[in-house]
Amino acid sequence: MPARDAEFTELIRKRISQLQQLGWYHSIELKDGQVIKGLQSLEHLRFRLAQFPVPEDLTGKRVLDIGAWDGWFSFEMERRGAQVVAVDSHKHKNFEIARELLGSKVEHHVADICKLTPAEFGTFDIVLFFGVLYHTKHPLLALENVCNLATDMAFIESHVSDDGEDPAAPPVMEFYETTELGGQFDNWVGPNTSCLLAFCRTAGFARTELESVIQNRAHVTCHRQWPATQPASPAPFLVGVSPSADGYISIWFRSEQKELNCDNVFPRIGPYGSRPVHVSQTDADGWHVNCKLFPGETEVSLHVRNSAESNRARVGQALGLPQTAKPKIHSVTDGKTWELSRIHSGCISIWAAGLNDDLVKIAINGVYLPAIFISCPDTEGLRQVNAILPASLKPGEARVSLVSGELESDPVTVEVVNDSQ
Ligand SMILES: C[S@@+](CC[C@H](N)C(=O)[O-])C[C@H]1O[C@@H](n2cnc3c(N)ncnc32)[C@H](O)[C@@H]1O
Structure with missing residues (x-):
């Protein structure tokens, strides 16, 4: 060397x-x-x-x-x-x-x-x-x-x-x-x-x-992701989304599928899979799932088994854009039967345009109800907003409006039907 x-x-x-x-x-x-x-x-x-x-x-x-x-x-x-x-x-x-x-x-x-x-x-x-x-x-x-x-x-x-x-x-x-x-x-x-x-x-x-x-x-x-699947059955339909304690979220959805549980329901929060901690059946085709909500993520959807992905919803109270003009109600339906301008007990659904702000409420005969679900805009820019109806709601005509931020839509009139009569 x-x-x-x-x-x-x-x-x-x-x-x-x-x-x-x-x-x-x-x-x-x-x-x-x-x-x-x-x-x-x-x-x-x-x-x-x-x-x-x-x-x-x-x-x-x-x-x-x-x-x-x-x-x-x-x-x-x-x-x-x-x-x-x-x-x-x-x-x-x-x-x-x-x-x-x-x-x-x-x-x-x-x-x-x-x-x-x-x-x-x-x-x-x-x-x-x-x-x-x-x-x-x-x-x-x-x-x-x-x-x-x-x-x-x-x-x-x-x-x-x-x-x-x-x-x-x-x-x-x-x-x-x-x-x-x-x-x-x-x-x-x-x-x-x-x-x-x-x-x-x-x-x-x-x-x-x-x-x-x-x-x-x-x-x-x-x-952080669910495995990719080839959709082979109809998509579930989200009807309600609401944040709950400890950074979790409740999601209500409809699906014809049977025996759903934590291993065959696949919520997605923003771009991430979120494993259910609880899945229960609410009625014949109604389901409720709880899962973790991730910081800063507001968009929610899910699939079950090998279904297509559901409609997307935003976690209520998190749209985050300034409300500069009055929102406008396009239509009001019952949240379960989808009858137009006719609501039973349970849930009310409103389709509205120009809905931006963080705080969304439905007013019915002057009673303000928090939104439990706000969908992403459809192709016409309409968002679906759901709220749970108060048990005290009397049958007859009711005035319904939608509040977004500081601004309230013009009211529309709907018929309230009492199913127990
Ligand atoms: C046992 S060593 C492991 C080192 C290396 N990751 C490995 O597995 O070989 C633990 C290391 O974690 C660091 N550590 C301990 N507590 C931590 C904390 N709260 N956040 C970040 N690092 C931490 C320690 O300083 C140390 O360097």
Whole structure:
């Protein structure tokens, strides 16, 4: 070997040996094949990643690596072609050193997942959440943020308190007040595998798949989308949408299909699938479903089994445009029989033009009823607005108007029929 080359190799060897003193969690392979050895070998890191169906080619994708530490997963995502943002609640100097040595363009920020929202760095096709959940004091909040940051998939690896062998195990979580887990104070929770999966669903993911549990580490792939289907039966029809407590939404719809449940009703909130937590039948073809509403998303639709997608509705009180002119009622029908200008008990439906504002109410004989459903405009610009009729409504003629923001439509007259007479 020529003297200069030998000198250079010796310099690199010394530099690696100095770097080695810094103490690494991840091993990092440099461009010339030399390896800074960390607590976790390259083989082990590759084995951990191989638990998940992460595409080999990530060209054009944005990836977020949460709790990146020394950054092996971030650099691997970049190697696969992704644009990568790495965050960690602590500033890890080794990440910066590795980034420089690798000539990497991964963005590196200090951020706490319990506070991170898409407002900071946007959303990501893929989110990696490896080895962080059990370090958080508020694990469900952290997972909700992970869900809100992902547009397609999140890969979640966490310590679990069991071996994941019993899929029917009740969901329970251990709490570590001090140093019970691994002698470390920053370990807070140990969900069992059932609990971890339930948390992922509750956080808002449409689908969760348990990939493996190895030595108390569970690997879960979480999807934000329903699988694509070929529509082969008629679309359900949405008749009511209303936000409820804890960031959930109630959807009422009509469908001829039988035995609908949480596994064959597929709500969509904005562009994302939202798994039902409850489905019940209200009458012969009437159904009610509860599912999670996502921040900033107002458009709702659903399909059941392999049906076509329903009509779209907006969550009431969220149209968000200024109301500059009076809304105009086009027609009024019963919300169930669709009879024109004739309403029974239950629900009233109005079709109206020029409906923009946030607050929409139906007034009937001077009583104001909140809208439980506002559809998207049809081809003529008409929106459907539904409200539940008060039980006290008397039979006979009634004056109906529509209020949007500060402005009220001209009234129309309808006939109220009392079915019990
Ligand atoms: C066990 S290490 C996991 C490192 C890497 N993700 C892996 O799986 O090999 C946990 C990392 O998460 C970071 N961390 C802990 N709590 C966090 C939080 N609330 N938000 C973001 N990062 C956090 C820690 O600083 C640490 O770098």
